[in-house]
Amino acid sequence: MRGLVIGLAGIGLSMTYSILNFANFAHGDYITAGGFAGWATTYAVAGAFGARADIGSLLLVGAGGSVFGGALGIGIVSSPLAVIGGLLVAGVFTIALALFVDRYAFKPLRDRSGIALLITSIGVAFAIRFLIQFVFGPSRRGLTATQPAITVPFIDGTVQLRAHDITLAVVAIALMLGVHLLLQRTKLGKAMRAMADNEDLARVTGIPTEQVVRYTWIIGGGLTGVAGYMFFLWKGTMGYFDGWLLLLLIFAAVILGGIGSIYGAILGGLIIGVTASVSVVWIPSDFSRAAAFLVMIVILLVKPQGLFAGRTTA
Template sequence: MGVAESQADDGLRSYLRRPTVLLLAVACLYLLVDLLAKLGGVRIAPGGIHLIGGEIPVANVVGFLMDGLILGLIIALAGVGLSMTYSILGFANFAHGDYLTAGAFSGWAAAYVVALFTLDGLDVTFGEVILLNAPSLVSAWTSPFAVLVGFIVAAVVSVVLVLGLDRAVYRPMRDKGSISLLIASIGVALALRYLIVFVWSPSTRGVTSTNPESLPSMDLFGIYTLNLHEGIMIVVAVGLMLGVHLLLQYTKLGKAMRAMSDNKALAQVTGIPTERVVRATWVIGGGLAGVAGFLIILERGVLSFNFGWRLLLFIFSGVILGGIGSVYGAIGGGIIIGVASRIALVWLPSGFPRVAAFGVMILVLLYRPAGLFGGVTTA
C-alpha cells in the first residue's frame, strides 16, 4: 500500500471515529432515499405518521437544480473577486455586494439609453426631445446591442469605482490592519447603497423581459426550458471563470498574484511590483462584480437598490465554504451554495432557502474548518 493510500485510510478512519460524522451520513442517506421515493411516488406513513416519500414531479426537481446552478454560477463569479481581494489585500470587503449593485444600475441605465436610440424611441426636432417608443423592458433578443453596451458599461464603471475607492479609502489604510479595512468597507457599502438610492430612488423596477414567450428558449429533455437570458448568463459566467483560471496559471500577472498571496513580503523582496498587482486585483475583482450584477438582473428581470447586499451573504458563504483565499474554492463553494438553496425546496417551504444554504456551510465547516479547498490560496 502506498503512502497516499495509507494517509487516505487514516483520514477516513479519523472521520468515522466521530459519531457526528456518522449522524450526518445517515441524514444525507435519508434525504437521498426520501427524494427517490418522492420521485417514484412512494409514500411510507405507518399509522398516519409520515416517515418517507411522497410525490414530486421530476420536472420540479430538475427545475430546482437548474435554478440552483444558475444562482451558484453568479455567486461563484462574484465570489472570485471577493476571494482574490482577501488573499492579496488581506481583508473581507463588505462593500463587494454593492459593487454588484453599482454595476447593475450603471449597466442597465446605459442599456436603456442605447435602446431609446436603436429602437427609434426618440424624435429630436428643433432642439426638442420627444419620447416616442421608449422601451418598457429590454431583452437580449429585441435589443442585443443595448445589452452588450450595458454589459461593457457595468464592467467599466465597477472597475473605475473600485480603483477610486482604493485610492481614496483603502490605500491610505493598508498599514492599519485588516480590522480597520473591514470596518471601512462597511462604511463604503452603506455610502454606495444610499448614493444609489439618492440617484435612482429606492423603488424596485422591472428592467428586462423574463416572459418565456418573448424570448427564444431551448427545451431540455422535455422537463426544463432554458431561455436566452439564462443561456447567456451561464455561458458568460463559465467563460469568465475559465479566463480567470488561465490568467492565474499561464500569465506573468497571474504568477505574481499567486506569489503575493502566498507571501507578500517575499514577493516585494524578489522584485514583484506589488502595487501593480494590487491594482490588477481591484480591476479583476471589480469588473467581475459589475458583470455579475448585470447578469443576475438580465436573468431575474427586477432591479432594486439592495439586491447586492442581500446576495453578499450567499457570496460570503460560498467563499468560506470553498476556503477563503482560494479562487477555485470560491467557484466550487458558490455552486454548492446555489444548488443547496434551491434543492432544499424539495423538503422546506419557499421562505427557507437561505437557511438550507447556511446550514450546508456550517455542516461542512464542522468537519473541514478551512473549507473544501482549505490551504489553497488564489489558485
C-alpha cells in the first residue's frame, strides 16, 4: 500500500523533472496541501449529514481536537460520498496550487539554471508547509472510523485487508493505468514524450511546448493531490509535516526507477514502499527509511542509471 502511494506521487515528480528538468522540492508539500484540502471537504460533508460540529471546526479538520473523524464515522464504507468528494477536491485543489506556483514562481525562472528553480522550489515548500501549519495547527489528528476488513488466504496463512487498503489499491492502479494510456495512446502523451526527449526539436516541429508544460502540472498535480488524500485515508492520521517526510522516499523511488521515467517511478515506488514496510520485521521501525535508501544504493551500484535507464517520460 505504501509503495502504491509513493509510486503514484512519484509519477508527478518524474513528469516534472523530465519535462522541465528540475527537481521540485515543493512536491511533498503539494501532497500535504492536497490532503488537507480534501480532508477539509470530507469533514464538512460528513458533518453536514451528521450535524455534529460547527462548520469552522470541520473545515479545519478538527484542529485542536474540536472534532474527530471517528466520531463523524468517516470511512469509505460508512461515508462514501464524503470520501469521494474529498478525493476529487484534493486533486482539483492541488492542480490549482501547482498552476499558481508555476505561474508566479517557476515560470519567470524557467530560462535560468536548474539550480535557481531548485532553490525556489525549496522556498515554496517552506511557505506552503508553514502556511498549512498556521491555518490547520501543528497537531496530528486521527481521521477515520474503524472500517470492516476481509480475510484473504496468503501462502500458508491469511491476510487482513481493510476497506481503505482496497480503496487505495483500486484508485492507484486505475490512475497508473490511465497515465499509461495517456502517454501511449493520445496526442498529448506523444507531445510530452517528444518534449522530454528534446525540447528544442519539439518546439521546431510545432508542438505547443507551453501548453504541454501546463498539462504536465495539471496531470502531475492531480495525481499528487489524490496520492496525498489516499495516503492519509490509508494511514488514518494526518500532520502538516507528512508530505515532506514522504518526499524523501519519493525521490528515492524516482532515482531508483530512473530519473525521468514514469514506469520507473511506479516500480521504484513499489520497491521502496515494500522495503520500508517489510524491514520492520528485522529492524526497529525508526530505521525503515534507512533500509529503503540502502536498497536504493545497492541497486544503483549494479545499475547506476536506474531500473528504466534511458527511457524518458515513458
